[in-house]
Amino acid sequence: MPKVLIVGAGLSGLTTAYALENSNFDVEILEARPRLGGRIYTLKDKNYNLELGATWFGLQHTSLLALIKQLEIPYKHQENGREAIYDFRPKGNLERFQIPKQGPPTYKIIGGTSSLIDKLHQEISASIHYKEVVNSVKFDNHFIVETEHNQFKADYLVISIPTQLLAHTIEFEPSLPESFKVLLSKTHTWMSDSIKFSVAFDSGFWKNERFIGTLMSQHQIIQEMYDHSDMDDLQNALVGFLNSSYSVLSEKERKAQFLKQLEGIFSNNTSSISTYADVNWRNEKYTIHEEAESLVPHQNNGNARLRQVFFDERLFFSASETAAQTPGYMDGAVHRGMEVADLLLKKLV
Template sequence: MEKSVVIVGAGLTGLLTAYLLQELGYNVKVLEGRDRIGGRIHTIQSGNAKVEMGATWFNQSHYHLLDIIEEFKVPYFEQFMTGKSYFQTFSNVPPQEIAVPNDSPSYRFKNGTIDLLNSIYTKLKPNTVFLNETVNEIIISISTSEVKTNSRTLKADVVITTLPPAALIDQIKFTPALPSELISLAEQTHTWMQDSIKVALTYKKPFWREQGKSGTIFSNVGPLTEFYDQSNLENESYALVGFASGSCARFTKEQRIEKIEAQLKMVFGDEALQYESYNETAWYNEEFTKSNRQEDNLFPHQNGGHSLYQEPLFGNKLFISGAETSKHHSGYMEGAIFAAESVVARLKNLHITQS
């Protein structure tokens, strides 16, 4: 008999899991609380430029991701790093010119990171993914499982969650309750990017390249801690994109812009202030990313890939998955891919053993 699976979350792990299970003959449904697919992958159109407000870069060590990129034929290119970069150590020290070695380059997707998600999404059967479906409760019984959202109840043989563990325990009620050990672990599992503010400014021309600069900033001072050229491959749209420090959360958006403008002027001069658009995404305000009950003093990737996340629950009816559960590059796109492949392998092996 065809096995039914409900997946919570239409990010990279959720969509790839759905695709892999679909290929194995499972009946799959994906429930997503947002009005878009992608999760922490969020490419937006700003004027004629695509800018990344979420996951962006990958490299040659991310070989599971590279395999998926090859399978779905998603084009990518090397991150522009040519020219002078800048590093600032202390507030009383001006930015220093540095040369960034390019022996281990990073890459970006030619049509935005969302292109990877769209490539997987289009391979799914119609009526597989449901947006604006906030999962409120998961009820596990001997005969079946029920997943209750704001608008419907779905029954399934197996439920796979892909939310960050802290957000999962914060937002979904489980009957029976999750093991206390797992709840404690989830509270102490860092959600990658949960405290990040991603910033993007678009320009009519890449003035920094004309100045012989790469557009790259590394700063211990901030407000921008990392900033990079995010012009497109065709050199037709131009942007600078990166991260503002978590401490910027205490400022208003207007105050952040003022401080960011001052920093950019110090590095690039007045031309940096002639931007066409300013965009920011404060991930700590994203409902399905940040948990309201999680401590802010966790170190990056704390408890990522913990062995408890690898164990099915309630008689193999519930699987905890997602980028944070990956034993390999936890939190990153690579980790999301590895988590999807791992949970599918466990489920496949389980049903082969039982058949």
């Protein structure tokens, strides 16, 4: 059986493995982290689902929706209430405004986005090797892929790690064309500059008929905040993004600043806070390299040259940013993950 090695067990890599299930390929996955999902990360704490990575999708995300439906994963509308708070402090006050009638609805997965990753994991029989950080790829009729302690052989190679990270971390022999390496290093990794927080409370004391937690601010630590309660309201939670200028602080210091802002908004009524967590994605070394150049959001995302195949058409790149449809988003990861699986299946014909 020809061997396919997939580097990266994020949504794209797992989607390819899922689409190759029951094919005549022997599939193996190498994952740097001790967990699956990459930029999808739902932290389970005290029965709460704290969303710290990708969350929302829309009807235009057709590849993702098709997969979610096929896997029978329940999802629901993101409700934002009728009013939002704009926090103009310290240059102004807290002000309420009506949220304009919403455009197309957005959705999220019930129980957290990691349910999608867990379901894909259940569906695939490929062996997954955790904590295997790929650092070199050699090709001479077949691939030899090296991690710090191990070597893996393969007939086909799918690399699903973010393209900008790839440019800084994996050596190829023979070398990839110089112009292609430049393109990789100048392809923005969506959301790699963000700090996402999630906070759960014992009660949903802030919610009323009009306001359910939607907040915007420019000069405070919380930049955007939305309701993240579960359908049955067993979970009272808020989720959002912190101002990235606070990335120099530790998580503990950010939490203190976060609570200070929230107390001002909720009139010191935050005693029922149960769990706070955030992830500063800029410090996630398996998402973005510390020396990666700052790029314009979505720069080069979806560039057709990222979908070039190399080494006798046996090496594929498949991170979301390489996708022809909605690159950078979960939908892009699924779209490209499926496309690469199709290209591989054609090799068997």
